[in-house]
Amino acid sequence: MEKRKVILDCDPGHDDAISIIIAASERSTLDIAGITTVAGNVEVGKNTVNALKICELLKLDVPVHQGAAGPMVKPSEIATEIHGSTGMDGPELPEPDKTKEEQHAVDFIIKTVRSSKEKVTLVPTGPLTNIALALIKAPDIKDNIEEIVLMGGGTFGNWTPAAEFNIYVDAEAAKVVYESGVPLAMFGLDVTHQVIADKEIQKRLSSPDNEIAVFVSELLEFFGRAYKDHFGIEGGPIHDACTTMYLLEPDLFDMKHVNVSIETKGEFTYGMTAVDLLETTGLEPNTMFARSVDQEKFWDLFEEILVTYNEDE
Ligand code: RIB
Ligand code: CA
Numbered sequence: 522m523e524k525r526k527v528i529l530d531c532d533p534g535h536d537d538a539i540s541i542i543i544a545a546s547e548r549s550t551l552d553i554a555g556i557t558t559v560a561g562n563v564e565v566g567k568n569t570v571n572a573l574k575i576c577e578l579l580k581l582d583v584p585v586h587q588g589a590a591g592p593m594v595k596p597s598e599i600a601t602e603i604h605g606s607t608g609m610d611g612p613e614l615p616e617p618d619k620t621k622e623e624q625h626a627v628d629f630i631i632k633t634v635r636s637s638k639e640k641v642t643l644v645p646t647g648p649l650t651n652i653a654l655a656l657i658k659a660p661d662i663k664d665n666i667e668e669i670v671l672m673g674g675g676t677f678g679n680w681t682p683a684a685e686f687n688i689y690v691d692a693e694a695a696k697v698v699y700e701s702g703v704p705l706a707m708f709g710l711d712v713t714h715q716v717i718a719d720k721e722i723q724k725r726l727s728s729p730d731n732e733i734a735v736f737v738s739e740l741l742e743f744f745g746r747a748y749k750d751h752f753g754i755e756g757g758p759i760h761d762a763c764t765t766m767y768l769l770e771p772d773l774f775d776m777k778h779v780n781v782s783i784e785t786k787g788e789f790t791y792g793m794t795a796v797d798l799l800e801t802t803g804l805e806p807n808t809m810f811a812r813s814v815d816q817e818k819f820w821d822l823f824e825e826i827l828v829t830y831n832e833d834e
Pocket of ligand 2: 534
């Protein structure tokens with residue numbers, strides 16, 4: 522079966538790391554053209570080091586390109602209270618020998634999409650700054666993008682009452698992406714909070730003899746404790762994993778084609794994704810919105826991925 526060419530744009534990030542594992546697994550049908558990093562959970566340099574560490578652990582031989590050091594308009598915001606000062610506190614991975622590429626992430630995205638014989642799927646799991654800048658700098662690439670499969674937004678917020686972190690950090694970039702006309706698949710908090718890695722799930726995924734499973738356990742332990750302390754939730758929702766799980770098994774998710782607009786002006790609603798589930802606006806649908814996930818099948822598949830992870834595929 523032909524592999525689907527993807528670029529993973531991320532801010533690792535505990536759940537970004539899990540998304541990368543899924544994309545790189547034996548079960549995956551994805552051809553990872555590269556990983557691009559963006560300022561988000563922590564500063565972009567730290568996110569890049571984390572991406573390099575993850576690639577080394579996974580023996581994933583793909584280029585890592587560092588991207589935007591901050592949002593397009595407003596000052597950066599980071600989420601160290603959730604991800605720790607390194608952006609991926611918990612696991613102790615060695616300093617990577619692998620180094621980032623010289624080319625900026627935005628130029629890598631443009632070059633890769635322009636030169637690809639088949640359409641490329643972009644998989645952003647952090648703020649949308651790199652994606653927006655690529656679309657602004659090279660609008661022609663829209664015709665060779667299969668889909669943008671993103672984690673962000675939702676009908677409620679986790680950074681403000683109205684806004685989810687990835688969208689809130691750079692709502693201007695999100696507006697560019699949602700108004701681009703490129704097909705979108707959106708995994709917001711409505712669905713990502715249905716895949717919370719609580720203690721029971723953590724116990725089920727634990728496998729001391731499996732290096733990748735140990736890494737995931739250490740991620741989930743820190744991430745879960747941060748969610749308990751910060752939100753009172755018994756475990757971390759593995760938000761970003763929904764994007765790559767969707768690419769592997771789309772039928773896990775119930776999707777609805779709706780219009781989504783991005784608020785960039787509101788005093789209390791900046792960064793809100795206005796998800797028109799009841800079609801009140803009459804606006805053209807622009808997004809496949811994930812409403813729910815088959816949780817049992819999701820965890821079954823993730824458990825299988827961890828058990829069978831094979832770097833030598
Ligand atoms: O709101 C959740 C999102 O913000 C996830 O992508 C997480 O990694 C953080 O970037
Ligand atoms: Ca992320």
